Amino acid sequence: MTNPATVRPQATRIDGKAFAEKLRARLAAEIATLGFQPGLAVVLVGEDPASQVYVRNKATQTVEVGMRSFEHKLPASVSEAEVLALVTRLNADPAVDGILVQLPLPPHIDADKVLLTIDPAKDVDGFHPVNAGRLATGAQALVPCTPLGCLMLLQDFHGSLAGMEAVIVGRSNIVGKPMAQLLLKADCTVTIAHSRSRDLPALCRRADILVAAVGRPEMVRGDWIKPGATVIDVGINRLPPDEHGKSRLVGDVHYGEAVQVAGAITPVPGGVGPMTIACLLHNTVTAAKARRGV
Numbered sequence: 425m426t427n428p429a430t431v432r433p434q435a436t437r438i439d440g441k442a443f444a445e446k447l448r449a450r451l452a453a454e455i456a457t458l459g460f461q462p463g464l465a466v467v468l469v470g471e472d473p474a475s476q477v478y479v480r481n482k483a484t485q486t487v488e489v490g491m492r493s494f495e496h497k498l499p500a501s502v503s504e505a506e507v508l509a510l511v512t513r514l515n516a517d518p519a520v521d522g523i524l525v526q527l528p529l530p531p532h533i534d535a536d537k538v539l540l541t542i543d544p545a546k547d548v549d550g551f552h553p554v555n556a557g558r559l560a561t562g563a564q565a566l567v568p569c570t571p572l573g574c575l576m577l578l579q580d581f582h583g584s585l586a587g588m589e590a591v592i593v594g595r596s597n598i599v600g601k602p603m604a605q606l607l608l609k610a611d612c613t614v615t616i617a618h619s620r621s622r623d624l625p626a627l628c629r630r631a632d633i634l635v636a637a638v639g640r641p642e643m644v645r646g647d648w649i650k651p652g653a654t655v656i657d658v659g660i661n662r663l664p665p666d667e668h669g670k671s672r673l674v675g676d677v678h679y680g681e682a683v684q685v686a687g688a689i690t691p692v693p694g695g696v697g698p699m700t701i702a703c704l705l706h707n708t709v710t711a712a713k714a715r716r717g718v
């Protein structure tokens with residue numbers, strides 16, 4: 425017989441897809457009152473199928489909220505100088521309020537050099553060192569979309585995050601580090617773990633808020649999670665096709681185990697991914713208003 429004391433209700437599923445739809449509806453209503461159309465330029469180098477899907481989704485949703493979308497698709501063989509020249513043109517184009525250069529770039533192109541060329545005022549990814557520095561020092565900044573989306577979900581679910589123990593697994597410049605800055609600003613006690621961390625399961629078990637941004641399918645297991653904790657799964661991993669030829673999308677968290685232990689959890693798909701795109705549109709509106717003095 426099951427001991428009733430050990431039976432926990434399943435975690436609340438945090439619906440990022442639904443939240444993102446509401447955010448896009450709010451943006452559409454705001455854009456309709458602006459009197460101008462914000463413009464987002466997306467640069468895609470090469471033919472990576474996953475990147476093509478994301479870029480298409482971004483363009484569709486950009487137009488749906490009433491903004492202009494400028495897509496620039498370049499062959500993988502394009503030179504670094506040509507990419508830099510395109511970014512320089514977009515910087516000078518008054519119809520362009522936001523510039524996103526899809527990562528990763530082919531190895532012969534220095535991604536840091538490209539990001540440094542983007543006008544920080546149009547850097548809607550928040551990847552330029554000027555925006556990273558502003559975020560770290562508490563100034564007004566364009567904030568990376570994925571961590572911003574995670575923060576919105578957390579604040580919607582919890583209200584204040586003050587005093588909570590947050591553990592982030594992953595220290596990339598695009599997810600882990602800016603996530604840490606945002607949670608610190610929200611008054612969490614923040615730990616960043618990475619591939620050299622000792623006893624990752626024990627570190628994770630301290631977390632009231634656990635953010636997994638590792639890129640390893642289902643790495644975070646149920647017994648790494650403090651009962652009742654909130655789990656944000658940033659990972660997007662496409663598994664190779666199974667015997668039926670179906671390829672499954674999974675996060676960095678073992679959802680089936682985690683949902684038995686956590687208090688709340690974001691699913692993959694339908695969690696953080698849709699929030700990333702909605703926050704990109706949000707940042708484009710923010711950049712447009714700032715540039716145009718609204």
Ligand SMILES: NC(=O)C1=CN([C@@H]2O[C@H](COP(=O)(O)OP(=O)(O)OC[C@H]3O[C@@H](n4cnc5c(N)ncnc54)[C@H](OP(=O)(O)O)[C@@H]3O)[C@@H](O)[C@H]2O)C=CC1
Nearest residue numbers: 570594595596599618619637638639658659660696697700
């Ligand atoms: N939902 C969304 O919108 C987005 C999802 N993603 C997804 O999020 C995940 C992370 O992306 P990103 O930050 O760009 O990835 P990176 O590969 O840049 O960084 C991964 C981080 O995880 C750490 N790591 C790797 N292996 C381990 C391990 N075994 N134990 C502990 N830490 C480990 C690395 O440590 P170290 O620094 O020591 O190497 C690194 O800090 C990916 O699945 C990606 O697809 C990314 C962007 C947007």
Ligand SMILES: Nc1nc(=O)c2c([nH]1)NC[C@@H]1CN(c3ccc(C(=O)N[C@@H](CCC(=O)O)C(=O)O)cc3)C=[N+]21
Nearest residue numbers: 478524525526527528549660693694695697698700701
């Ligand atoms: N300059 C740049 N900025 C980025 O923000 C950026 C990037 N490069 N390179 C790639 C990563 C990845 N990324 C995702 C965006 C949306 C989903 C998304 O919408 N996911 C859906 C569905 C995904 C699917 O079905 O394939 C979901 O999780 O529900 C996922 C991943 C942005 N990235």
Ligand SMILES: [Mg+2]
Nearest residue numbers: 568569570700
């Ligand atoms: Mg992003």
